[in-house]
Amino acid sequence: MIPSQGTRGFRAYTAKHLDELLGRAGFDGDARLRVRAVATVLPFRTNAYVVDELIDWSAAPDDPIYRLVFPQEDMLPKADVSRLADLLRDEASAAQLKAVAAEIRMRLNPHPAGQLELNVPRVGLETMEGMQHKYPETVLFFPKQGQTCHAYCTYCFRWAQFIGEPDLKMASDDVGRLVSYVGEHPEVTSVLLTGGDPMIMGESVLRRYVEPLLQVEQIESIRIGTKSLAYWPARFVTDPDADATLELFAEVVRSGKNLAFMAHFSHPRELESPIVEEAVRRIRDTGAVIRTQAPIIRSINDSAETWASMWRRQSTLGMIPYYMFVERDTGPQDYFAVPLVDAYEIFRDAYAQVSGVCRTVRGPSMSATPGKVCVDGVTEIAGQKVFMLHFIQARDPEIVGRPFFARYDPEAVWLSDLRPAFADRFPFEPDLEAAPLARLSA
Template identity: 55%
Template sequence: MFTKSNIPELFKQYAPHLDPAPYLAAAHVFPMRVNNHVAESLVDWKNVPEDPMFQLAFPQPAMLHRPDLERMMHASRTGIPKAGLQQLAEEIRMEMNPHPANQKTENVPKLNGEELPGMQHKYRETVLFFPSEGQFCHAFCTYCFRWAQFTSVGSAQTFKSSNAGQLRNYIAKNRQVRDVLFTGGDPMVMPVRHLAGYLDPLIANDTEDLAHLDTIRIGSKSLAWWPYKYTTDGEAGDVLRLFERVVRSGRQLAFQAHFSHPRELEHPAAQEAIRQIRMTGAQVRGQAPLIRHVNDKPEVWRRMWDLQVKLGVVPYYMFVERDTGASHYWNVPLGRAHDIFNTAYSQLSGTARTVRGPSMSASPGKVGVVGVENIRGEDVFLLKFWQARDPSWIGRVFFAKYDPEATWLSDLVPAFGEKEFFFEPRYRELVKRTGEGSSGQLSD
């Protein structure tokens, strides 16, 4: 496992033409964790720094605004104490919207009047759970929208729970919940006994009060970053048998795999891991954000979706890079994102056209950019709710003025002279309910 302290030796061995100092400065602010599989099998060192896997795994100097990069490099050169370096890094982080979409304030559910830490309930049918033992990853993606919890900022940035009973009781009491998503970090960094400790209470024989729970999802980058978890690691067999238990319980196990680039799928270890997981009866779905410097070309997405279908992975979502961290470095304007998606989509076979995008996971819900049109002489974005805080918004379309620089929902304004988008009054009401003691999530 490599961290920022290994940057000088790695660069000396693989990329002697690169000055490690600015990369070290970036790694003081952004989390860095790179394992041997990524460093030795996925990164094309002959093509750094442009190589997409290098961009994806190693914090880049341009992820910091120039004044902040210079401050960090100066602090590193002058040898200030470690505490001072950490304080400077935290000051920079706090200016980067570390918790987008108000995820720590608007989505936390309550049971018997008490908030449930480590859980989110934003959409009526779906509960998210953040297991304490899954608060890191096999390697860190540089674009990650949960980057803040991997830094040294402290407990204020973490969002986690180890209370499996609380999760079970909440789902039992809320019969509209049909889907629980284990996320993190990455749940698949956990030893299998911990993962089983969360899953088994949801699938046990005496779960009549959980009959409404149809699907258990696991969001993970492990198939790309550490596929050996399912093939040659000591617990690989136990992991696969746990997946089989979930499927035998009558529930669907959906493995939400994060594949950001075709190279991750092309590795034989990843392909074998996918085969092993599918043999348990689980379904594997592929999703990733559109990331500048990594996958911002239609051909990359076409190749990735075609290969996913060939391997039995269901193409699911192309996300828009969230407005957090180094979004200025990674994000792609919405108009270009729409063009990239449509160009790739038009070249797919029908079996790959299960994918949706580009999708913004914003505070009101998942908003898709489904068209760019000229209507009555005005260029507009055609937007659609694929998922929403208020279920009545799902499927609704609405229009925003076309802005070639816009990269997020908050950059957009309504088209045709409207003062606000149709959902905004109701959204304000839900946010107010949150402040008055409700989770802000509808239960009807």
């Protein structure tokens, strides 16, 4: 049943509610303490819809949606968890906890793919905060008011946005500088609003970021990266400003620009609720296009049947399957990562189960420093077993779509684990001397 419109009813749960919520999963006191220890390092936030409608508490802690939003004890090294748990048990000061948590975070590669160093555009010597000019035609913008989410995914590669460290956060409320920057770079045709989650913002705030972009003739598409359809579909159905938000979407389309709604769905259960179906219908009625994406995550969606089910349901609802990503080299990657060879097999087996209308999806794709690297398969060439790969997108447009090869490694989980086959270097490595550094940063 879909509730009536006009009352938001949103209730967030944060780390201060964690001990109470863990009781539902049957954790004893020591186990709860160790999970709370992990939550001092990695951010935790969920809401009543996820807790009451999506999680199967009878299956927790093995339930995939539970694992999707709740910290797990083994997401961090055992010694780190014990150290933090001891501090919590001894009622250490907030300053002590913060210092130890900060030390551990810096070992987790909080900003992968050179996000702070390589992507942030500059005008002269001045850094354009809250922006990334990631690819020639694409600029990412991080609205200041969108730097949280309706709930946090435990695998999120942007976890550093949510831990309260200003030096690690990307955010801006200066849309005028964004418009000026785009105007000075005619190659930019697409702007992606990301975060956090831009759909955490109310319509009046979101409008302040979107409307100025409608006046920039060269912009062909405005993208919104969001998990809101999975975590708070009421945003588009029953929230007080749901209709106004949808009217803003329609205005974008009427202006002649493509509005691409980049929806993150990690598991089929997120697509089951009637309110999700209604939210999707209402968004599509504005003329916006909904594309779906998520990483492949161990213990949550690492099966071909799960992905095939998601893609079929998404296609039935009129959404376009877009990307299967590989878990990035950040945060609890060791806990969630799926070896590249397994990710490829899962993708291939799922792809084989669906009709052509679902085969718009691409993957498994690594969003690494040089670009989005797709694993096309494993084969044998000249007696050598190799990975076949290509760039779906790249900082250097010259290498987009060109196949290249890496030595087969059944344990590899990321681009930096791979070594070139039939060559001394990968195509994104400028020369032999730079190759080792390039691999380390990929």
